[in-house]
Amino acid sequence: MTFSPELEAKFDKLMKSYPPGRLRSALVPMLLFGQDELGSITPELIDEIVNRIGVTRLQVQEVLSYYSMLHTKPLGRHHVQVCTNISCLLRGGDKLWDHVCERTGLKNKEVSADGQVSIEEVECIGACSWAPAVQVNYDFHHNVTREELDRLLDGLEKKQ
Amino acid sequence: MSDLVHLTIDGKPIEAPAGTLLIDAVRKYGIEIPAFCYYEGLALQAACRMCLVEVEKMPKLQTACTLPVAEGMVVRTETPVVADARKAMLELVLTNHPLDCPVCDKGGECELQDMTFRYGAGEGRFNETKQHIDEKQWSPVVFFDRPRCILCYRCVRICNEGMGVAALGIANRAVTSEIIPNEADHLNCDECGMCIDVCPVGALTSGPYRYKTRPWEMDHIATICAHCADGCKTTLGVRNNSIIRANNRDHSGLNGDFLCVKGRFAFDYGASQERLQTPLARVDGKLEPISWTRALKTIAAKFGEVRQRGGAFGVIGSNHTTNEENYYLQKFARQGLGTNNIDHHRTGDVITLIDALAGKGGQLATVEDIYNAPAVVVLGCDLSHQHPMLAYQLRANVRHHQAQIYPITPGPVREDNQATRSLRVDKGGEVEALGSLAAELKQAGGVVILYGDPVKGDAVRKLVDFGESLGVPVKYVALVDYSNSRGAIEMGLTPELLPGMTPSNTGGMRIGQMLASTDLDVLWVVGANPLKNRAALAGKPFLVVQDLFRTETAEQADIVLPAGSAYEKNGTVTNVCGQVQMLKKGIGAMGTKTDLDIFALLAKEMKLDLGPATPDALLAEIRTTVKGYDVVLAVLATGGAAMTGVNGPVAIDVPVDAIHSANDTMYTSGSISRYSKALTSLMEYPGELYSGKSK
Amino acid sequence: MLYNKPDPQEVKVLTRRFGLENSASIDTYLATDGYQGFLKAREMTPDDIITEVKTSNLRGRGGAGFPTGMKWGFVPRTSPKPKYIVVNGDESEPGTCKDRLLIENDPHQLLEGMMIAGLAVDAHAGYVYIRGEYRYLIDILDKAIAEAYSRGWLGKNIQGTGFDFDVYTQTGAGAYECGEESALLESLEGKRGVPRIRPPFPAVSGAFQCPTVLNNVETYSAVPSILRDGGAAFASLGTPRNGGTRLFCLSGHINRPGVYELPMGFNLLRMIEEVGGGVWRGKKLKAVIPGGSSCPVLTADECDLAMDYDTLAKAKTMLGSGGVVVMDEDTCMVKAAMRIMRFYAHESCGWCIPCREGTAWLRKLLIRFHDGGGARSDIDLIGDVARNMLGRTFCPLGDAAAMPTISFVEKFRGEFEAHLAGRPCPHEHADHLALV
């Protein structure tokens, strides 16, 4: 299958990042970067990785099912991740999460019918001192209030 | 590693070689440390935490399965803290495990059940809902029940490390972790059932066996597998005169825990609907049932008459019958019928090897040697298909001793995955190719060479010359196909050789000549199917066939006698390496007689005096009269394997053109496999040699 | 970028470039003594470098607080195998958000720390393992690495010193356990994040089964200044055996949450009051988790403590990763314990029985208990199950789940009793079953 030149460049770089005979090391990055571009880990992506780094499909399955960021089903174009872990919880992260569920009508890890938005309750994302924190795809949002969250979600809807 | 260290365990002083794991070291002293994930010979996991023990000077409990013994170590395995830890682990693992032993297939031989009984707490304190997941069928023989799985990873390791198949993996994480098969919802694998065998609980169960019986309702009979030449020990689980399962229950014998798909599942051929249950005789061109008495009388009369008038006999023996049967059959032929026209299907060149090694001694490798040799070369054989147990031992050798291995084959083989170097050569070019490895093999300091049927005659001599030129200890195995191919040669089922590889110095027809001859008056075929891929006989001899089934050869017979299978008789067989082991009768089959009984009845009918014809008496005779077979009876009787000492020179011309392997895969077994439901159920892909794959 | 205002009481060693314009660029770095520690180390013997680090009393900032110089000393420098420098940038301990700032604001400081470690153990390649959620940091770091190569501060014959060093970034993909050093190495080899049996430790057999130095981002980031200004200077900033400063992540019910670089041994109450501006909304302090969610909780009465490894160990808790989580008087401690256990149940790698089954059991038990479905015997059961895990799991994640749980039950038993059947959470009703 063909990837964007940017992804190909990333893959190329990965293939040169490890000692000889250690191509398997590229597995986790390839899966995540591939997913970033394709929206999910597709069977074609797996085939491609299998061929490039010489792992078995079973090994890929073992690995991709272990990591919580890796998905075989597409997420929404905007994946809204709300942290409810301890520091965020103390500052209302759980309420934000309830709000996101209510606003979008979605449940954890569900995708909206139009494929635009998906939501996930996540563990600590490393923004505890600026809690509660939300990540939309890879973008951090700190000290998020309900109002800000509404604005954020409105913005996502506009982006569609 | 042979330095002994001294330690104290539960107050007792013990010693063990440095580097030994604590869990192994104490076993010798009768101390059992409970374990789920530890499995001898496989990678360490430290996952189940059952083996925690107290070690002085270490603040935390230690896992005995990963802790090497050390000088002065003080260990306690039965303190309240240890007992508490064991109880805790059991309570934890049972939180997601069904508590329904009475309906579980594993009930009665479950390690979790046993341990809970010994170390567990009475009452469970888990009041939450358990995860429910439906049971899955992964293959005709493998079923998986996730809730029963305790994630000891034995199955994953045995498949990966032991089998070299790697069909099982681990998916997800935390409490959702589970074992998964390689094809999403099913297995594409050897179907060996090793995973089922090692599973300590009822998570992996065997299609053919599950829910058929309870372990305590079976008799357990230790015998030898009836299929390939490797000679795996197996325990038949017998109930109501039928075999319900086969596994090597006590892990004794040459194979340890191993059985391949044939050994584990293909014990069922004897129970086939197509099994002969009565003698048949040709009446008006068709085979019709007759009584044993009439059949035997007819044959005896015919044999007597032909013998009387100096007519010609041909006798074709079997690669599956016992040493005692083979020995008696050649005696019958030579002394009773006065013929040297006796042969069997030859599948490998053992004879040239014995001759080429004349006077050297100790250069025939045993199965243990294959596990221990620093280097192993495999010439012209797809070992994982054709010799699954030798291949298993070889893989263990690589894992445990970092052996160097070198497959020299016409196509890819599983051994390539662990090979130091693989060479691809056309059949016949193996020995020549071997030359390029001389330096590496010398360096290794010891070699075992296994060769298949492409290496025969002069090639074997060249091979031995090469081996001798290395200047390091070299041992050999001439690979042959079936459960007693070695015994057929060594008990004198060839015209050239009497028992003990003593040249007969008498002419005699070989199989090909017998089948092509127009002069034979009688052709007597015992447990062989020479007409499988062949047109009818050239001549019109009186054809007597002893077999379990109406094979292609039986279909041509004048009289067919229903014979007993290897699971239905006592006796001994000699494996591919020349190691003798004892068969034990597991069941009887209606209407059949063992080949030996048939021979004896015929001899009696013909009033021949060929000596006693019981397995025991014949074994005694073989041990005293057959060169190389003076094996220790106690070894055999206790289920051991005794190496034979057959030695050259064997000054005959070996008919190399007569040597052909049947090239069975791991799913076929000569003519037998098509009568095994277990094998035919897997037969969608019977497998292909030199494809590097199972199927 | 800075996400909170600095505090005047901060002692800025590792964060000295934070807030400078283009603080992440190599020009800024070079203009502010950047790579001087490396050049100095290049003139020293490996043993002297290690001695300098030992003198600094630098202890690992990833959680365990192991003396860094001693760890480097375990690497068999003369082994014929290649050696590796691995950076633990998995930062997933709840309450912790400091490594992120160090990479974002001063990536060259980290690279320099790695290079010095390379000199100390004869390693010529390093990997920076960064949690998948921190994607933007990979871009920042890749850019810094590219700059360093193009300016001759990485690659062959660095600045003509004859020393070669390569650095690669590696992403995780969502797994707290991959912060555990041996699980990280497995992940780096393209495998599931399941820890390895130790011994052997990474110093002897780490990345690609070769000798490896593995430290936290903050640990490496402290090294350049130690080499530049001397180990003694760094040591003197802290308390005996607890050298230097560290980045504390103040979070929770506090007026000025944020990441602050303070000397080791800084008093916890002062940290909350003076640096953090006190408990928010004028509330009273109830409890503090002093070093990330894995550490036993301290009651308000126990907080008059010097924040260093030894003092906290004496208080039967840990300095951990520097995540100081402050809880006010209205906090439901049952809910806190429940949320923390949900985290561990989600993040257990599942390898060993006690952690896999124990966290799952405790999670269910605590959720039911918090929702008002508990019985009195459950309170002891929670403690018992946690104690049954403690010290018996394959890796420290099991302990990390058990220790806080035990402390919550022991120190706030009254709150658990208040939750008994028929009396659900006095603070509020919660029903979070989404994760796992």
Ligand SMILES: Cc1cc2nc3c(=O)[nH]c(=O)nc-3n(C[C@H](O)[C@H](O)[C@H](O)COP(=O)(O)O)c2cc1C
């Ligand atoms: C479950 C678990 C998670 C961990 N997560 C991290 C982490 O995210 N970052 C980190 O630096 N160390 C983490 N550690 C500690 C590492 O195992 C290791 O001790 C540390 O990276 C060593 O570096 P240091 O000596 O510089 O602290 C974790 C340990 C455990 C048991």
Ligand code: SF4
């Ligand atoms: S049956 Fe044999 S080959 Fe198949 S999964 Fe089990 S162990 Fe592996």
Ligand code: SF4
């Ligand atoms: S299926 Fe059986 S052998 Fe495999 S991990 Fe589970 S309990 Fe162990």
Ligand code: SF4
């Ligand atoms: S304690 Fe056990 S299950 Fe838990 S993370 Fe460690 S190894 Fe995995």
Ligand code: FES
């Ligand atoms: S707890 Fe939410 S970001 Fe750390």
Ligand code: FES
């Ligand atoms: S047997 Fe030691 S941990 Fe499983």
